[in-house]
Amino acid sequence: MTSGEAEVSRQRLISGPGTLLVWLYGVMVVGAVSRSAYQIATEFDRAPLAYSLSAVAGLVYGFITYSLVRGGETARKAALACCVAELAGVLTVGTWTLIEPSAFPDATVWSDFGMGYLFIPVLLPLSAIYWLRRGVPREDAA
Amino acid sequence: MLDVLTLVTGVAALLLAAWCGWAAYRDQPTKDWHFIGMAVVTLLSLIQLVAGIVLLAQGEKPEQGTTIFVAYLLGAFACVPAAGFMSLAERTRWGSVTVAAGGVVLAVLEVRLYDIWGG
Numbered sequence: 001m002t003s004g005e006a007e008v009s010r011q012r013l014i015s016g017p018g019t020l021l022v023w024l025y026g027v028m029v030v031g032a033v034s035r036s037a038y039q040i041a042t043e044f045d046r047a048p049l050a051y052s053l054s055a056v057a058g059l060v061y062g063f064i065t066y067s068l069v070r071g072g073e074t075a076r077k078a079a080l081a082c083c084v085a086e087l088a089g090v091l092t093v094g095t096w097t098l099i100e101p102s103a104f105p106d107a108t109v110w111s112d113f114g115m116g117y118l119f120i121p122v123l124l125p126l127s128a129i130y131w132l133r134r135g136v137p138r139e140d141a142a
Numbered sequence: 143m144l145d146v147l148t149l150v151t152g153v154a155a156l157l158l159a160a161w162c163g164w165a166a167y168r169d170q171p172t173k174d175w176h177f178i179g180m181a182v183v184t185l186l187s188l189i190q191l192v193a194g195i196v197l198l199a200q201g202e203k204p205e206q207g208t209t210i211f212v213a214y215l216l217g218a219f220a221c222v223p224a225a226g227f228m229s230l231a232e233r234t235r236w237g238s239v240t241v242a243a244g245g246v247v248l249a250v251l252e253v254r255l256y257d258i259w260g261g
Contacts, residue, residue: 027221
């Protein structure tokens with residue numbers, strides 16, 4: 001790493017459509033983290049797997065939100081990797097909840113592909129991957 | 143009483159979403175009038191928050207639990223202002239889209255609040 005790189009202002013990931021992505025990820029962070037915190041604190045034994053998965057989802061959302069706000073090439077790659085992991089998680093858990101409902105006495109954020117959250121959990125990583133893949137132009141297109 | 147407030151706030155949130163969606167469609171950022179609209183919706187959710195706390199103080203119990211009820215009230219109150227601040231930083235149509243999304247999220251929260259209260 002050269003010392004000059006740090007001087008260059010970081011590539012902004014939250015201009016244009018990125019604003020909407022950060023907003024939706026922020027909403028999901030609040031939703032998933034507060035939900036799992038409440039459920040783990042009050043009734044963890046009822047559905048440990050479901051509540052743990054919600055907590056993991058909240059952490060992943062939190063990391064992606066932070067990466068988007070921070071900006072820069074490293075953050076873009078990290079966020080992209082997390083979005084792929086998130087998409088894999090949604091698809092795995094979504095399928096799992098449909099095939100084996102008995103493993104989930106209570107819903108997770110990712111149950112039924114995020115149906116309880118207007119399918120945002122499955123749509124969000126798709127649009128985020130699309131947004132992050134092409135990189136953001138240096139100048140705002142406005 | 144709370145149900146009426148929930149309904150009014152939800153409808154106002156959807157109207158705000160439609161209005162800002164229209165601005166985005168016309169490729170416009172949020173303007174002063176939109177921010178007045180956001181202030182009205184925020185005021186409604188603040189009244190709802192206060193009314194909810196007063197009802198709790200009077201000994202009424204939400205069907206699905208007090209903690210969840212208060213958490214949703216706080217979330218509903220913070221929702222539109224947060225989107226509004228983001229649209230201040232993003233002076234393009236995407237700021238308007240963000241506020242529109244905030245309105246839709248608030249409307250969903252109002253539906254959940256209605257269920258949680260047990261209306």
